[in-house]
Amino acid sequence: MSPLSAARAALRVYAAGAAVILAQLLRRCRGGFAEPVFPPQPGRVAIVTGGTEGIGFATAKHLARLGMHVIIAGNNDSKAREAVRKIREETLNDKVEFLYCDLASMKSLRQFVQKFKMKKIPLHVLVNNAGVMMVPQRETEDGFEEHFGVNYLGHFLLTHLLLDDLQASGSPGRSSRVVTVSSATHYVGELDLDDLQSSGGYSPHGAYARSKLALVLFSHRLQALLEAKGSPVTANVADPGVVNTDLYRHVFWGTRLLKKLFGWWFFKTPDEGAWTSVYAAVSPALEGVGGRYLYNEKEAKSLAITYDPKLQRQLWARSCQMTGIADMSRDTLWG
Ligand SMILES: NC(=O)c1ccc[n+]([C@@H]2O[C@H](COP(=O)([O-])OP(=O)(O)OC[C@H]3O[C@@H](n4cnc5c(N)ncnc54)[C@H](OP(=O)(O)O)[C@@H]3O)[C@@H](O)[C@H]2O)c1
Numbered sequence: 001m002s003p004l005s006a007a008r009a010a011l012r013v014y015a016a017g018a019a020v021i022l023a024q025l026l027r028r029c030r031g032g033f034a035e036p037v038f039p040p041q042p043g044r045v046a047i048v049t050g051g052t053e054g055i056g057f058a059t060a061k062h063l064a065r066l067g068m069h070v071i072i073a074g075n076n077d078s079k080a081r082e083a084v085r086k087i088r089e090e091t092l093n094d095k096v097e098f099l100y101c102d103l104a105s106m107k108s109l110r111q112f113v114q115k116f117k118m119k120k121i122p123l124h125v126l127v128n129n130a131g132v133m134m135v136p137q138r139e140t141e142d143g144f145e146e147h148f149g150v151n152y153l154g155h156f157l158l159t160h161l162l163l164d165d166l167q168a169s170g171s172p173g174r175s176s177r178v179v180t181v182s183s184a185t186h187y188v189g190e191l192d193l194d195d196l197q198s199s200g201g202y203s204p205h206g207a208y209a210r211s212k213l214a215l216v217l218f219s220h221r222l223q224a225l226l227e228a229k230g231s232p233v234t235a236n237v238a239d240p241g242v243v244n245t246d247l248y249r250h251v252f253w254g255t256r257l258l259k260k261l262f263g264w265w266f267f268k269t270p271d272e273g274a275w276t277s278v279y280a281a282v283s284p285a286l287e288g289v290g291g292r293y294l295y296n297e298k299e300a301k302s303l304a305i306t307y308d309p310k311l312q313r314q315l316w317a318r319s320c321q322m323t324g325i326a327d328m329s330r331d332t333l334w335g
Helices: 003-029 054-065 077-091 106-118 146-169 184-188 204-229 246-250 253-266 270-282 309-323
Strands: 045-049 069-074 096-100 125-128 176-181 233-239 293-295 298-300
Touching: 003 184, 003 204, 003 253, 045 054, 045 146, 054 069, 054 077, 054 125, 054 270, 069 077, 077 096, 096 106, 106 146, 125 146, 125 270, 146 176, 146 204, 146 233, 146 309, 176 204, 176 270, 184 204, 204 233, 204 309, 233 270, 246 253, 270 293
Parallel strands: 045 069, 045 125, 069 096, 125 176, 176 233, 233 293
Antiparallel strands: 293 298
16 A cells, blocks of 8 residues: 555544544434333343453443343453453452453454353353554454454454354344444545455555454355345444544554543443444334444444445355465355
8 A cells, every 4th residue: 555545544533433423412412311221131141352351341241230241251361350340340340250352363263152051051242342453563363464464353253253142042032142243434444356355555544443343244144144044133334433542552652641531421432432333233113124324222224335235155165264264154054
């Protein structure tokens, strides 16, 4: 990517963020965000990736408050132990635990799934939440560009490995749910199937937006396959808005300063940012409903190309190759 293209990618990401911030500011002026009410979820089990802080922590806490057994999947033991302690204390729900899972390592993902399966418990909700943003050019353990590897491929593989548990735990009137956290930056993302790894030049903004675009394509494709099979699992995307978390640790210092000074006012709090994920995970209004892009607990349209079945299929096939798994859309699992 040339310096000019990289600058364009950065401008597009900032423009997408600014549009969301403006909408959030207007909403604050009109009374702000009201906490939605959801029914209790006793006996239900959820996995939340990146549940150690930010939106994931708030999501895990809300689900625990509803009585769910919550498993935080994270890659930092001490942070996770502290998160579990806090959530148990705040929600008085003891069924909150941590299992190590590094999304930057396919080996770690497989070990996580193995440990989860050994528990012999059902799985009703998978929240694909963890993410990194605008990190310097780095590779995951398996040699993937970090945004694409952690944000997208890690969750692609994790969902595949857990799909049988989700299917076994769902029933026609009570589906299991895959909630995938994307972002408004997907609207300005570009996906070149011949250069998913940014080998033609690196832009942190472009790489983040690409990973978020890939997640939307994945979720829509997953829903189409589940629907074709008549599976009791649904897949939706949650867009949290612009939220005051540490995700911004790698952005330009001027942006970090603005966030520090005014973030409390024009960003959502992590709790507010988590509501769309929680809505997607438990709302009765979404029973049996999938293939949606959800924003502020309502349906919105994702970028037009995310509905393109050909692009969805191509990305899916490429992702199977990259993660070394069989393309399930071709075998009997999908009918
Ligand atoms: N904040 C926003 O304005 C915003 C807007 C749109 C979308 N989102 C999306 O919301 C999601 C959550 O972001 P956030 O704002 O809550 O950010 P955050 O506070 O930085 O939290 C990110 C979480 O992901 C975890 N994580 C990162 N790399 C990981 C890895 N290799 N393996 C396992 N876990 C890993 C982090 O754990 P460690 O730090 O311990 O690695 C952390 O728990 C992300 O997908 C992000 O793209 C956020």
